Amino acid sequence: MPISYKGxxxxxxxxxxxxxxxxxxxxxxKEFKAKKK
Structure with missing residues (x-):
């Protein structure tokens, strides 16, 4: 399920x-961005 936050x-x-x-x-x-790497 999507969540919009700061664009x-x-x-x-x-x-x-x-x-x-x-x-x-x-x-x-911070966790999402760490997992994307």
Whole structure:
């Protein structure tokens, strides 16, 4: 499921992950970018 944040789109697997992302988006963005490398 897609989440838009600061002009970027991130994908999470479920509403629980979406809620966690919304609580601390910077933490999850850092993890997403680390996994992309």
């Amino acid at each position: 970027e789109t991130f994908y999470v697997c479920c509403s629980g992950c979406r809620d966690a992302f919304n609580e601390n988006p910077e933490k999850y963005i």
